[in-house]
Amino acid sequence: xxxxxxxxxxxxIRTGKMSDAKKILNIQRDVVIENEYLISVxxxxxxxxEQQKEWIQKILKxxxxxxxxxxxxxxxxxxxxxxxxxxxxxxxxxxxxxxxHKGYRxxxxxxxxxxxxxxxxxxxxxxxxxxxxxxxxxxQAINLYKRMxxxxxxxxxxxxxxxxxxxxxxxxxxxxx
Numbered sequence: 001x002x003x004x005x006x007x008x009x010x011x012x013i014r015t016g017k018m019s020d021a022k023k024i025l026n027i028q029r030d031v032v033i034e035n036e037y038l039i040s041v042x043x044x045x046x047x048x049x050e051q052q053k054e055w056i057q058k059i060l061k062x063x064x065x066x067x068x069x070x071x072x073x074x075x076x077x078x079x080x081x082x083x084x085x086x087x088x089x090x091x092x093x094x095x096x097x098x099x100x101h102k103g104y105r106x107x108x109x110x111x112x113x114x115x116x117x118x119x120x121x122x123x124x125x126x127x128x129x130x131x132x133x134x135x136x137x138x139x140q141a142i143n144l145y146k147r148m149x150x151x152x153x154x155x156x157x158x159x160x161x162x163x164x165x166x167x168x169x170x171x172x173x174x175x176x177x
Contacts, residue, residue, distance in 0.1 A: 013113060014068070015066065017056075020079075024079050025052040031099045037135045059081060062084065064094060067079065067082075082120075083096070091126065093127075114148050118130065128176060129177070130174065154172045155169040
């Protein structure tokens with residue numbers, strides 16, 4: 001499944017809902033199977049539809065969290081989840097993760113999802129800092145985040161072990177909203 005230029009004109013970003021659980025889970029499974037830029041490997045991924053629904057419900061009930069989906073012709077092609085710690089001294093912060101179907105990457109959909117997240121965060125007085133972690137080898141994503149105004153805050157050196165002798169850093173980035 002790959003997007004055409006015409007498809008990208010029809011990208012719609014909206015708040016996720018419970019009925020999106022299966023489609024969101026399917027994208028997550030597909031990205032995990034790719035085994036490239038996620039900490040989890042496919043053998044460890046066992047989330048089922050009920051767990052996914054519980055996760056979505058938790059996000060939607062929390063005024064400091066949001067779930068966004070990207071649709072083309074009513075088909076979900078990607079999503080972004082922003083979650084905030086349940087601790088008073090960290091409640092002004094949160095971090096996000098984003099997943100796009102392979103055929104829809106590098107086309108501006110991630111930019112659209114992040115733009116919508118930042119607009120939401122600016123309208124949510126409880127949120128002051130948006131953070132993320134990204135593999136140091138995911139240059140395309142790092143460049144996107146930098147273009148969106150995120151700053152590298154630090155690195156967890158050799159945080160992710162890919163195989164016996166191969167490690168990557170976890171790059172921590174943030175943006176004040």
